[in-house]
Amino acid sequence: MNGSVSPTVATSQIDSTAILEVLKVGFRYGAKIALDDVSMTLNPGEFHALLGPNGAGKSTLFNLISRLYQVQNGEIRLQGQDLGQHGAKLLEDVGMVFQQSTLDLELSVAENLHYHGSLQGLSRKLCRQRMEEELARVEMSDRLSTKVRQLNGGHRRRVEIARALLHRPKLLLLDEATVGLDPEARKSINQHVRKLCREDGISVLWATHLIEEIDEQDPVTILFNGKVKAQGLSQAICSDSQCATLADAFEQLTQNNREGNRP
Numbered sequence: 001m002n003g004s005v006s007p008t009v010a011t012s013q014i015d016s017t018a019i020l021e022v023l024k025v026g027f028r029y030g031a032k033i034a035l036d037d038v039s040m041t042l043n044p045g046e047f048h049a050l051l052g053p054n055g056a057g058k059s060t061l062f063n064l065i066s067r068l069y070q071v072q073n074g075e076i077r078l079q080g081q082d083l084g085q086h087g088a089k090l091l092e093d094v095g096m097v098f099q100q101s102t103l104d105l106e107l108s109v110a111e112n113l114h115y116h117g118s119l120q121g122l123s124r125k126l127c128r129q130r131m132e133e134e135l136a137r138v139e140m141s142d143r144l145s146t147k148v149r150q151l152n153g154g155h156r157r158r159v160e161i162a163r164a165l166l167h168r169p170k171l172l173l174l175d176e177a178t179v180g181l182d183p184e185a186r187k188s189i190n191q192h193v194r195k196l197c198r199e200d201g202i203s204v205l206w207a208t209h210l211i212e213e214i215d216e217q218d219p220v221t222i223l224f225n226g227k228v229k230a231q232g233l234s235q236a237i238c239s240d241s242q243c244a245t246l247a248d249a250f251e252q253l254t255q256n257n258r259e260g261n262r263p
């Protein structure tokens, strides 16, 4: 990534069937390059893992996709349309679960969800109906009146996922959604999100530093120091690197520029 001029994105690179395309994206905080020429494609119904240690650039990419930051170089397209030009409209189809919980601890589950539903423009009735459906899916129908403060970490995450789905997005972005949870809660959240892809056709970008959250058949983008180090199905990355496991492949792909971080 050099200077501030965006690289031209060739029309032939644009995949009109993709739900999300990140095309040669670069981003820097002052002199610090956080993303350098990053490209990736996410297809409908796909569970795509964005694997990288702390500092890899995962949150920066999420903040660009959610338009918290403006793309400096390259282009991001949602359902074939440029986010820079049609951002507000396109984000109606995106749900987001941030790394840090954004629930109000003093409000009940229902109050938190109602508040979010109103921001999304849902009527009270529709919001109630969707809230009940989403909470049932995460087996939390009996917690509507419970204050969030009284829920454990895994249950808070489930509420955040239910909240992110209230407006029926096509794309769900989860930034280290299982951080701080015990292994059982991590597995349960991971399986729930995979089910959303399988059964509802929701596309998921799952940022993680935990290799054990990735299955052999998952499409993966390995991000390290702001650069894409490998892309493809997990098992293909392993076989291309002649490694038995994704952990070994990761080690090999990043060993020349390690900064002490590893997933």
Ligand code: ADP
Pocket (backbone or CB within 6 Å): 029, 032, 033, 034, 052, 053, 054, 055, 056, 057, 058, 059, 060, 061
């Ligand atoms: P990840 O989410 O993978 O941990 P981040 O996107 O948070 O990575 O960070 C990528 C790089 O950008 C890191 O080197 C980080 O220190 C740097 N960075 C992130 N946010 C800022 C900021 N607001 N100002 C300066 N540097 C930042």
